[in-house]
Amino acid sequence: MTTARRRSQLAWALNAWGNHAFSTTVLVGFFPVFFDKYWARELPGARSTFWLGCTNSAAAFVVMLVAPWLGAMADRRGRKKRYLGWFTAVGVAASAALGLIGAGQWPLALLVFALGQVGFFVSYSFNDALLVQVAEPAESDLVSAFGFALGYLGGGILFLVNVLMVLHPAWFGLADATAATRVSFVSVALWWGLFCLPLFRHVPEAPPVAEATGWRELLETLRKVLRERQVLRFLLAYWLYIDAIGTVQQMALDFGAKLGFSTTVLITAMLMVQFISFPAAWAFGPLAAWIGTRRAIYLGLGVFCGVTVWAYFMRTEAQFYRMAAAVALVQGGVQALSRSYFLRLIPAERSGEYFGFYNMLGKFAAVLGPLVVGVTALLTGNPHLSILVLALFFLGGAWLLSRVQDG
Numbered sequence: 402m403t404t405a406r407r408r409s410q411l412a413w414a415l416n417a418w419g420n421h422a423f424s425t426t427v428l429v430g431f432f433p434v435f436f437d438k439y440w441a442r443e444l445p446g447a448r449s450t451f452w453l454g455c456t457n458s459a460a461a462f463v464v465m466l467v468a469p470w471l472g473a474m475a476d477r478r479g480r481k482k483r484y485l486g487w488f489t490a491v492g493v494a495a496s497a498a499l500g501l502i503g504a505g506q507w508p509l510a511l512l513v514f515a516l517g518q519v520g521f522f523v524s525y526s527f528n529d530a531l532l533v534q535v536a537e538p539a540e541s542d543l544v545s546a547f548g549f550a551l552g553y554l555g556g557g558i559l560f561l562v563n564v565l566m567v568l569h570p571a572w573f574g575l576a577d578a579t580a581a582t583r584v585s586f587v588s589v590a591l592w593w594g595l596f597c598l599p600l601f602r603h604v605p606e607a608p609p610v611a612e613a614t615g616w617r618e619l620l621e622t623l624r625k626v627l628r629e630r631q632v633l634r635f636l637l638a639y640w641l642y643i644d645a646i647g648t649v650q651q652m653a654l655d656f657g658a659k660l661g662f663s664t665t666v667l668i669t670a671m672l673m674v675q676f677i678s679f680p681a682a683w684a685f686g687p688l689a690a691w692i693g694t695r696r697a698i699y700l701g702l703g704v705f706c707g708v709t710v711w712a713y714f715m716r717t718e719a720q721f722y723r724m725a726a727a728v729a730l731v732q733g734g735v736q737a738l739s740r741s742y743f744l745r746l747i748p749a750e751r752s753g754e755y756f757g758f759y760n761m762l763g764k765f766a767a768v769l770g771p772l773v774v775g776v777t778a779l780l781t782g783n784p785h786l787s788i789l790v791l792a793l794f795f796l797g798g799a800w801l802l803s804r805v806q807d808g
Contacts (some may be wrong), residue, residue, distance in 0.1 A: 405603075410536045412599035414548040415527055419596030420489070421556030423496060423521045424588045426563050432499070432514055449507070456511045459729045460518035468526045469623075472757025475527060479609035481534075481600060481753050485527035489597050492520025497590035500583040500766040525563060526760040529740055530753040534605050540696055541741035546686035549737040552677050557675025559592050564668055566678050590686075607750065626758060632746050636804045640762045642702055642798030645791040646732060648773075649705065649765075657721055666718050670725040677726055682733025694742050699799055701735035706795040712788040746805075776801055 433453060441449040475481045495517030501511050536544035563585040568574050572580040626632055657667050689697040708727050715724060740759075747755040752797075777790050 406535070407602045410544050411521070412546070412603035413528070413531060413535045413544075414551040414598045415555075416485075416600045417548045417552030417556030419593040420492070420521060420631060421552035422592045423492060423517065424590050425560040425671075426554035426585055427496060427499070427514075427517060427522070428562055429673065431563070431567075431582055431585055435771065436507065436510060436514075437626075439504055439579060439582075440510040443505060444507065444523060446459075451509070452511060456515050459517070460522075463519050464522045464526075468523055468761050469754060471523065472526060472530060472753035472755070473751075475753040476607070476751050477609055479607055481527050481530050482604065482606050484753075485524050485531070486597075486601060488520045488524035489593070491516050493590045493594045495520060496593065497587050500586035500590075507636035509730045513668065514613070514767075514782070515740075520699075522760065523533050526756055528600075530742065530756040531759065532606055532744055533749045534607055536741075538745050541744050542689040542738055543686035543689075544688075545732065545741040545744075546682055546684075546737040550586070550681075550683035552714040553675050553678035553682060553733055555592075555596065557672065557679065559588065559674060561672055563588065564672070607738065607752075619669030626755070632743075632755075634801055635743060635746055636758065636762055638798045638801035639743070639759070640798075640804065641794050641801065642691040642761055643736070643739070645709075645794035645798070646705060646735065648790075648791060649728060650732070651707070653802045660716070662721060664717055666721065673722065673725050676733075677729035678733045681730045682737055685731075685734025685738055688734070689738055689741075690758040694738050695802060696709070696803065698735055698738050698742070701738075702795045702799045703729045709788050709790075709792040709795070710727065713786065737749070792805040 436453060437449050441452070444452075450699055471484055475484045498513045499510065499517070499702065502513065504505070531543060532545060532548075563581075566575065566580045566585055567580040570577055571739050573581065573584075574786075575581045575584060657670065685697055685701075688700075692700075704727060708724055711727070713725055715721060743755075773790060777786060
């Protein structure tokens with residue numbers, strides 16, 4: 402492998418190192434809590450939860466709507482990096498702006514948060530599509546796993562610093578936890594903006610494949626996807642199991658809180674997940690080379706299925722930590738290998754367009770799983786049973802994946 406290719410792969414992976422800070426510190430870690438306790442503290446709890454949920458859904462809908470179309474435009478014009486840069490700028494600016502919004506300004510906070518989500522998820526779609534520019538098919542598993550591994554490590558390191566800032570603001574010369582949280586949002590912007598820069602210097606851009614683009618061409622691609630049986634089967638499988646994985650990630654802290662675990666336990670578990678996921682995701686690259694990409698995905702889905710059954714019987718903090726560790730061992734690997742497996746099923750010159758559909762399904766999946774968990778919990782009054790139902794998603798996804806013929 403040439404030095405230039407190694408440099409391009411590292412630069413591509415460093416973008417994940419940077420943008421995962423938004424996922425850990427803003428999306429999952431601090432924004433939901435800070436919104437409730439600072440920006441929307443005058444709102445009743447039910448109303449603040451309602452508006453936060455509406456904002457998440459609206460942002461997901463925008464990403465679902467624009468990602469495939471923008472992917473088609475980027476392919477035809479040879480501008481994946483440019484579009485990634487535009488949406489990265491949106492996400493970085495939104496992260497910084499969150500640190501400047503005053504108490505009680507909850508509508509503005511939600512608007513900026515939604516823009517940050519759109520910037521993050523759309524830019525990540527182009528990051529996925531650029532995998533074809535830095536990795537040959539034979540090495541795509543290793544490179545994809547390396548990218549996810551660095552993402553977990555980078556996001557975890559900054560999240561650890563941010564947690565320490567909030568718990569011990571005096572160590573950092575800050576007045577209180579509120580000031581520390583606002584500084585944390587700004588730190589995400591700086592971290593993300595800094596570590597995305599090598600990608601623009603060292604990752605090559607694909608040449609344009611056509612001049613014209615638009616909704617007509619996008620609809621034609623959708624028709625092709627529906628006719629390409631193997632791609633369609635994979636996307637349906639991915640939709641099911643990534644839905645369940647996302648639900649486990651989103652609902653785990655809420656599940657622990659419902660069982661009465663302290664905030665310290667929940668934060669510690671989240672940090673565990675980040676730092677265990679780093680070597681575990683990386684290890685899935687060699688694992689795929691040894692047993693095959695699809696078998697490695699099956700292994701991860703099997704562990705997830707076991708976790709949902711385990712969660713049904715979970716009662717103690719020690720069990721919660723062990724469950725978090727089990728999730729961390731496989732979540733990055735399944736995501737990384739799904740990305741590289743999909744890459745081998747699609748035409749390389751249209752990766753932006755196809756990964757637009759890939760990430761559209763990922764966002765659509767964020768709707769069904771939490772809904773099923775919520776409805777099950779509401780009807781049964783049993784949070785353990787609501788997690789157990791996700792096993793059906795993992796089993797269904799694995800079965801559909803077995804129907805994909807990859808040659």
